[in-house]
Amino acid sequence: MKMIRAIIRPEKEDDVVLALEGAGFPAMTKAHVFGRGKQKGLQVGPVHYDLLPKVLLLLVVNDEDVHRVMSMITDNSKTGFIGDGKIFVSEVEEAYTIRTGEGL
């Protein structure tokens, strides 16, 4: 099982979530976060924005679904401009549903 953490543009959140839901991945967690990348924020004239608002989506999927989910996220959140975000994938050893105590 793998945990996917996707940091995406807030305006693309609904597109990504609906696409994932349509493909059978309705379960996820979302947090509004602030971050910056290689460009150290954004310079608009004299104003420098250090941290930019992003949405962090967190989902845990089976190993065989990782590539499908990743391509779905990239397809739906891509604009081609700087600031589209990152996707991180990490290993999950165990996962439990609290209500039933079952492993996923």
Next chain:
Amino acid sequence: MKEVMAIIRQAKVKETLAALVDIGVTSVTVHSLNGRGRQGGNIMESVDPDMKTDVECVSKIYKFPTPSSMAGDSKLTKPVLWVPKSLLNLVVSEVPVEKVLETLSAVNRTGRCGDGKVFVLPMTDAVRIRTGETGDEAII
């Protein structure tokens, strides 16, 4: 060293933290965030029986605004619903993971949908910034 991520009901946070202190886990990070599970965040069915998961319009979500619906994006074909949740992030080494999992489920299990999930991830290293200690020493 293991990282435990527990997504639980916001109302259960205080109780969970107290139970964790009892078994010796005092360090924890709490995030407030939104989540949804297999039901797609559809808790509205109990509030409004006409509200179904496959609604075709967004007019109804204005009655129960969520951060997504606040955007008022009428291009959406169905509402995107979220439930407020809390994420507890803890790194444990001394206390066995099984004990932490037991405590989390004992406190948070109500038997109804939305009790949450617990994930266990491997954690390779930790550093205590104040002293520069690394590994298990850093989190004891």
